[in-house]
Amino acid sequence: DATDVELARQLADLPAARAEAATAALGTNGGCVLVATLDEALDVANRYAPEHLQLAVATADVDRLVDGLVHAGEILIGQHTPFSAANFVIGCPASLPTSGFAEVSSGVTVEAFLKRTAVARADAEALARMTPSIVALADHEGFPAHANAVRHRP
Incomplete structure (x- = not known):
């Protein structure tokens, strides 16, 4: 009840357009979940995969909880x-996965705009070990030329 009262007070202090946007966001994606244990909190947080997660716990519990939080856009x-x-100011990415997508995606950082080139090298022995897997996958995916690229090597 106290949380609802404080939330209503803070929403009332916002300009109308921002209050409307905040209310809409809270209606579909926000809320307060009460749990009995920190382990239960971890489970809820990882299932919800929040964009922003405020971790307000005793200092002794922080490292364990951060290590257990695998699906959050950012942990504050x-x-x-x-x-x-x-x-x-701090520098956390401003563009983060929303609507639970923190389960499969990370925030946009400068790394998203860097060009990377994959480099691979295999010797004849390694290719021989990989050939059965390559052929099986290529055949399954319908890429006969890929399979032939290893089938027809000396």
């Missing part, structure tokens, strides 16, 4: 690390 540790600090 402690009461003195609000989203606004992370977004505007």
Whole structure:
């Protein structure tokens, strides 16, 4: 109840357009979940895969919880690390996976705009060991030329 009262107060302090957007976001994606244990909190957080996760727990529990959180766009540790600090000053990515996509995607950082080139090298022995897998996968995927590229080598 106290959380709902405080939330209503803060929404009322926002300009109308921002209050409307915040209310809409809370209606579909926001909320408060009460749990009995920190392990239950980990399970809920990982299933929800939040864009932003505020971790306000005892210092002794922080490392274990951060290690257990595998599906969050960003984890903000402690009461003195609000989203606004992370977004505007600290340097956490501002573009993060929303709507549970933190389960499969990370935030957009400068690395997303870097060009990478994959480099591979195999010797004859390695190719011989890989050939059965290559042929099986190529045949299954319907790429006969890929399979032939290893079938027809001396």
